Amino acid sequence: MNTRKQQFLEDLAEAKDYPKELYLSLDRLDKRLKHEKRQKRLLYGGLPAFAVSFLFILLLNTNITFARALYEVPFLSRIAESVIYNTSLKSAIENEHIQYVNLKGLHKDMPLNLPYVISDERNLLLFFEVPKVSDNLAEGSFMIQVESMTDLDSGEKIHHGYTISASGFDFEYEDLESVLSEVLISFVEVAMPRNLGLTVTLNHFGYEGAHRRSLGYYRYAFNLTLQDPKPTKILSMDQEVMLEGQRILFKELTLFPTGSELTYRLPSDNTMDLMLHFTKELDGVSMPLGSSGAMFQDLPDGTHITWLRMQDNYFSPPKTRTLVLESYSMVPKDRAPLTLNLAEGFLEENPYGLRFHSLERHEDGYSFFIETEGTYALPPISFITNDAGEVLHTTSESLRGDHLFGFTLKGSPPKTLSVEVALGPLITLEDPIFIPLPTE
Amino acid sequence: MNWLNQEKGFSKEAFITLVEQERERLYRVAYGYLKNESLALEALDEAIYLFYKERKKLREPAYALTYVTRILINECLRIIRQQKKLVYEGPEHFQEGVEDAVVSISTKVALETLPEHHRQVIVLRYFAELTIKETASILDTPEGTIASWTKQALKLLKLELSDEKGARIL
Numbered sequence: 001m002n003t004r005k006q007q008f009l010e011d012l013a014e015a016k017d018y019p020k021e022l023y024l025s026l027d028r029l030d031k032r033l034k035h036e037k038r039q040k041r042l043l044y045g046g047l048p049a050f051a052v053s054f055l056f057i058l059l060l061n062t063n064i065t066f067a068r069a070l071y072e073v074p075f076l077s078r079i080a081e082s083v084i085y086n087t088s089l090k091s092a093i094e095n096e097h098i099q100y101v102n103l104k105g106l107h108k109d110m111p112l113n114l115p116y117v118i119s120d121e122r123n124l125l126l127f128f129e130v131p132k133v134s135d136n137l138a139e140g141s142f143m144i145q146v147e148s149m150t151d152l153d154s155g156e157k158i159h160h161g162y163t164i165s166a167s168g169f170d171f172e173y174e175d176l177e178s179v180l181s182e183v184l185i186s187f188v189e190v191a192m193p194r195n196l197g198l199t200v201t202l203n204h205f206g207y208e209g210a211h212r213r214s215l216g217y218y219r220y221a222f223n224l225t226l227q228d229p230k231p232t233k234i235l236s237m238d239q240e241v242m243l244e245g246q247r248i249l250f251k252e253l254t255l256f257p258t259g260s261e262l263t264y265r266l267p268s269d270n271t272m273d274l275m276l277h278f279t280k281e282l283d284g285v286s287m288p289l290g291s292s293g294a295m296f297q298d299l300p301d302g303t304h305i306t307w308l309r310m311q312d313n314y315f316s317p318p319k320t321r322t323l324v325l326e327s328y329s330m331v332p333k334d335r336a337p338l339t340l341n342l343a344e345g346f347l348e349e350n351p352y353g354l355r356f357h358s359l360e361r362h363e364d365g366y367s368f369f370i371e372t373e374g375t376y377a378l379p380p381i382s383f384i385t386n387d388a389g390e391v392l393h394t395t396s397e398s399l400r401g402d403h404l405f406g407f408t409l410k411g412s413p414p415k416t417l418s419v420e421v422a423l424g425p426l427i428t429l430e431d432p433i434f435i436p437l438p439t440e
Numbered sequence: 441m442n443w444l445n446q447e448k449g450f451s452k453e454a455f456i457t458l459v460e461q462e463r464e465r466l467y468r469v470a471y472g473y474l475k476n477e478s479l480a481l482e483a484l485d486e487a488i489y490l491f492y493k494e495r496k497k498l499r500e501p502a503y504a505l506t507y508v509t510r511i512l513i514n515e516c517l518r519i520i521r522q523q524k525k526l527v528y529e530g531p532e533h534f535q536e537g538v539e540d541a542v543v544s545i546s547t548k549v550a551l552e553t554l555p556e557h558h559r560q561v562i563v564l565r566y567f568a569e570l571t572i573k574e575t576a577s578i579l580d581t582p583e584g585t586i587a588s589w590t591k592q593a594l595k596l597l598k599l600e601l602s603d604e605k606g607a608r609i610l
Contacts, residue, residue, distance in 0.1 A: 008566075008597070015471040015567050021481055022467050026459055028485055029492060207514050403476075 097257035099227050105200075105220030109133070112144075112202050112220050121229040122192055123258040124185045130202065131178040132171060140206030140215050141170040144181055150197035152223060161189035184258070184311070194226045232256050235438040243328060243433070246270045250323075253437055259311045262323065262437070268302030272330040275423050277377065279326050280310070281434075282318035289323075325433040329377070329424040337385070342368060343415040352424050354380055357404060359413060367408040374425025379405045382422035386414055450495045450504060458504055459488055465568050466512055472567030473516035473559075483519055487512035509568075509578045513560065558593035565590055 103114040113129040128144050130137070144166055149158040166183040183200075185192075204216035233255040241248045247267050254261040266274055278289045290311040297305045331352065338348040340356065347356040353373025360367045372380060379396040384407065386392060395408045466487070470480035491508040498507055554562070557579075564575045565586075572590070576583040 012566060015468040016464075018464055018467060019477050019481065022463055022484070025463060025481075025485055025488055026456060029488055032489060033492070207510075 097230065101224060103222045103224070105222060107202075107218040107220055108216075110202065110204075110216060110218045112200070112218065114222050114224075117224065117226070118257050119192070119226045119229065120232070120257040122187045123256065124187075124192060124196070124226070125258050126183045126185070126198075128181050128183065128200075129178050130181070136215070137204070138171045140204055141168045142179075142181070143168045143203045143205070144183055145201050145203070146183060146185065147199045147201050147219070149185075149199075151193040152195035152197050153193060158190060158193075162187045186309075192226075194228070196224045196226065198222045198224065230257055233440065235440070237435075237438060239435060241325070241433055241435065243274070243325070244272070244330065246272050246274055246330065248274070248276070248325075250435055255440070259309055260437075262306075262308045262310065264306050264308070266304040266306075268299075271333055273304075273333055273423070275329045275377075276325055277327040277426070278308075279324045280437075281320075281322040281324055283320055286324070319439070321437040321439065323435040323437055325429065325435065327426050327428040329426050331421055331424045335421055337383075337418040337420045340368065340417045340419050341415070342413045342417060347419075350421070352380065352421055354421070361413070362408075365408060365410040366413040367406050368413070369404060369406050372403050372405070372425065374427075375403065376405070376423070377426050378423065379407070380422055380424075381405070381407060381419045383420040384409070385418045385420075387416065387418075392417075450498045450501045454501065454504070455492060455495055458508070462505055462508070465570075466509065468567040468569075469509060469512055469563055470516055472563035473513070474519060479519055483512060483515040487515045490515070503577070506574075506578050509564075513578075554593060554596055557589055558596060561586055561589045562593050562597070 097118045097120075098116050099118065100116045101114055102116075105112045105114070111131050111133060113131065114126060115129055116127050118125040118127075130142060132138065146164050146166075149162070150156065151158060163186045164183065165186075166181070169179055169181045171179055199219065199221050202216075202218040202220070203214070204218075205212055206215050207213070235253045235255065237250045237252050239250045241250065247270055249265045249267060251263045251265055254263070264276075278291075279286060280289050281287070289308075291308060294309065295307045299305065338350050338354070340347050342359055345356055345359065347354055347370065355371045355373070357369035357371040359369075370381065381396070384392045384394050392409050397406050463484070466484055467480055470483040470487075471477070474480050474483060487508060490511050494507075494511075495504075498504060560579060561575060564570045564578060565572070570578070572583050572586050576586045579586065581589075
């Protein structure tokens with residue numbers, strides 16, 4: 001049997017190494033369905049209470065946000081909207097940062113509404129609404145994308161310096177009359193205009209077998225005038241956590257209208273470079289962190305600061321929030337670069353579980369592949385230098401889940417390269433570390 | 441798959457039977473695509489969930505396995521698209537010159553470099569151990585085309601396997 005065939009048969013055999021969790025798939029489905037039922041009951045069961053509290057507030061005229069909401073939007077549509085959007089009317093209207101813009105777009109008989117936004121100095125959260133104007137919309141999925149942005153004061157298009165986060169969505173329940181989708185624009189390197197023109201596209205798509213097909217493509221223009229940014233609130237934390245002899249100092253939590261920003265420091269006397277992976281618990285319920293980006297800075301004294309942005313639940317703020325440190329990777333700060341011998345096909349022995357896998361030559365360059373023993377969340381190599389000490393430009397990618405990474409460079413492969421290890425294998429904590437986050 | 445013939449419509453019981461009988465095969469499909477145990481389980485869980493929610497729309501219960509496999513493939517492709525977000529710059533070179541690319545890399549990696557339709561037939565025929573007829577039904581493609589794609593895919597992978605009965609080559 002040739003080696004290649006043997007290898008393929010081994011791959012097939014590996015697929016038959018069934019994990020024990022496979023046999024619990026129906027249990028997991030059962031839990032998920034029960035959880036959904038509970039959420040639905042809560043949502044619909046709460047409706048009369050919203051109406052009562054609304055009228056109560058209206059009669060007493062004691063709550064300015066309710067009064068404003070009543071003034072700006074039709075009462076009944078807000079009630080309906082609250083159910084549709086899986087949020088509570090009371091808390092949606094009481095979100096002090098909501099700005100009702102009530103913009104409506106229409107293209108080829110397909111409406112797209114922008115009922116409200118939340119903005120701060122650098123971030124803009126757009127809440128788009130897709131009404132179900134036809135039963136056909138219940139099939140397939142949708143994606144909203146921001147095609148272009150214009151500063152309406154200067155008339156100039158904004159070409160760079162921002163990031164956009166959006167995700168696909170669909171009419172999850174047949175009885176929904178519309179769905180809401182959030183799009184977050186972060187102006188990272190440029191100031192956010194307060195008068196902003198947006199061109200957005202709505203892509204409706206489905207699948208035939210494994211083939212994606214378009215069910216509709218629409219384009220809309222919205223002009224926004226945003227309220228002046230409201231001041232941020234800084235809540236002190238000053239909590240220190242020790243992780244394998246390394247100190248992590250959680251300094252503060254800054255509350256922006258569009259999310260929270262956690263600041264933590266890795267002091268200069270740490271001997272390891274750390275990368276931390278968090279989840280969070282809201283009112284005791286575990287969920288993904290919902291990070292919308294992070295910024296880093298290394299101070300001259302060696303202190304490393306991270307600002308980690310997290311999206312909040314804008315409509316139903318939890319009573320308690322806990323950050324959960326689930327896993328991490330670490331490498332010594334004083335690590336030396338490793339020698340990669342491309343001519344003979346090996347990587348210098350190392351404690352990170354990294355091995356040379358293969359080399360490919362292309363017309364205009366080459367790729368080398370590094371196999372990892374442990375799981376790596378990101379490519380394990382940062383800088384690659386040649387014998388002359390020049391840092392080489394490379395593109396990297398994750399190829400086989402999180403255990404094989406490819407690095408592509410221009411030109412002919414030299415005999416050796418020097419590679420700097422960026423991070424170590426992901427280590428999952430048996431006992432996660434819980435860090436309570438302050439609330440107002 | 442004869443268990444389906446006894447069912448009228450697609451009941452919850454039929455759904456449970458299908459999952460219990462076919463979960464290993466479905467897992468192999470997911471693993472064939474994703475090469476990662478936890479991702480394969482994630483894809484399978486999502487596919488089972490989506491299939492459960494949609495099962496009443498299934499007009500012909502005999503096609504249940506076809507239907508859930510299609511959902512699973514879509515889910516795998518979605519996860520692969522998410523994974524590709526980890527690519528920092530264009531990986532286009534892996535899409536080109538496929539035949540050359542597979543020379544120096546393992547079959548697992550080579551599988552990922554195959555054009556999508558070739559990868560599908562390899563996963564369905566060899567990982568899921570489906571026949572040409574069953575694969576044709578899932579991909580909604582003529583049997584002759586499936587046979588042709590299988591041969592081409594094996595050639596690209598530089599494998600000399602029997603093309604007749606899927607993973608019964610073992």
